[in-house]
Amino acid sequence: MPAPNETAIRAALARVNDPEIRRPITELGMxxxxxxxxxxxxxxKVLLTVPGCPMKEQLTRDVTAAVQPLEGVASVSVELGVMTDAQRTELRQKLRGDAPANEIPFAQPGSRTRVYAVASGKGGVGKSSVTVNLAVALAQKGLSVGVVDADIYGFSVPRMLGVTGKPTQVEQMIMPPSAHDVKVISIGMFTPGNTAVVWRGPMLHRALQQFLADVFWGDLDVLLMDLPPGTGDIAISVAQLVPSAELLVVTTPQLAAREVAERAGSIALQTHQQIVGVVENMSWLELPTGERMELFGSGGGQAVADSLSQSTGTTVPLLGQIPIDQRVREGGDAGTPVVLASPESAAAQAIAAVAERLARRQTSLVGRSLGLTPTRG
Known part of the structure; x- marks a missing residue:
């Protein structure tokens, strides 16, 4: 049997991605x-980005699995070391280039990431459930997706996505954990147990700014931001930090819910943001007989879309209606969203249809250079 070929080994290692950065370990100098x-x-010998890296076992498995099948390889041993400060600085330079440490990539004119701020007028309409399921549904379509749990006081996204890992820090970058191919960051990852967050407005703004600027998101196609209910500090901060973010309004058919949803959507008039559309949640309950019981009334989502279309002077579509299904709640509690756990359910299919509409949208050219050079006639 011929001896293992180092060139082939290095080529195999080039197919091993760092679990957090999602780039080849050979490219990252690991x-x-x-x-x-x-x-x-x-x-x-593989160099970890930081001591005690939570992904060291996965890296060991992935390296072994990549090298073991090669011709001439009888056994594989993986030794783990740690990058020096100079190597980490070089890594940050590779990932961020010359961008300032506090720069928000999604706010830059050349950004190709679509940012959707999922908003509602009141709590209890299922905004977070819609957010996490849309994120997973978009990831299933092959898009690179991230979620910012911007509901600082009422964070719930980590549980709903089943995220148990903690972020790690490399230089001035925070590496977000991922679940179901979705990167996610939440204040819940930094608080012990179920500790309440008791902050005033400026601290909320700073936390959101760090989530957007200090977290290394990589090249995202879509970033979903789960906003707290209402039109308070976070909604204003989103408009300031990411002016290109579009609002996705979630409501229920109930009159009281749709009235406050209209107020939440109308913030776009003051912040000059676009509204991508309205999602009506808890639209009906399907009975065993096949009949639909409209527990919260009907027509709320369309009414919100019509009202916002009139007030903004734009076309605000009703993107979808999601029926009541206890599997949505069960999936959120278990950390496996319904689009994964029960993709055949009516709720999952309705969410997937909304994701399909969002995925088909063309990238905006607003604020971007078209590379055109004027010529003299």
Whole structure:
């Protein structure tokens, strides 16, 4: 049997991504050395970004799985080291380039990320459930998706997505955990247990700014921001920090819910944001007989869309109606969204249809250079 080929080994390692950064470990400078012996033993030394990296076991498994099948390899051993300060600085330079540490990439003119701020006038309409299910449904379509749990006081996204890992910090960058191929950040990842967050407005603004600027999101296609109910500090901060963010308004058919949803959507008039559409949640309950029981009335979502269309002078569509289904609640409690746990359910299909409409939208050219050069006639 021929001895292992180092070039082939390095090529195999190029297919191993860092679980947090989602780029090849060879590209990130994490492979320090490769040693082989004539009898087929391969030793790979991998440098972790930080001591105690929570992904070290997964990295060990992935490196072993990539190298073991190669011709001439009899055994694989993985030694883990830690990057020096200089190597971490070099890594940050590779990832962020010359961008300032506090720069929000989604606010830059060249950003291709669609940012949707999921808003509601009041609590209890299922805004967070809609957010996490839409995120997973978009990821299932092959898009790179991130979620910011901007509901600082009432954070719930980590549980609903089943995120148990904690963020790690490399230099001035925070690496967000991921679940179901969705990157996510929440204040709940930084508070012990179920501790309440008791902050005033300026601290909320700073936390949101860190989530957007200090977290290394990579190249996202879509960023969903789960806003708290109402039109308070966070809604204003989103408009200031990411002016291109579009509002996605969630309501129920109930008259009281749709009235406050209209107020939440009308903030776009003051912040000059676009409204991508309205999602009506808890639209009906399907009975065993096949009949629909409209527990919260009907027509609320369309009424909100019509009202916002009139007040903004734009077309605000009703993107979808999601029926009541206890599997939505069960999936949120278990950390497995209904679009994964019960994709055949009516609720999951309705959410997937909304995701399809969002995924089909063309990237806006507003604020971007078209690369055109004027010529003299």
């Amino acid at each position: 492979v320090e050395s490769i040693a082989t012996t004539p009898d087929g033993a391969v030793a790979v």
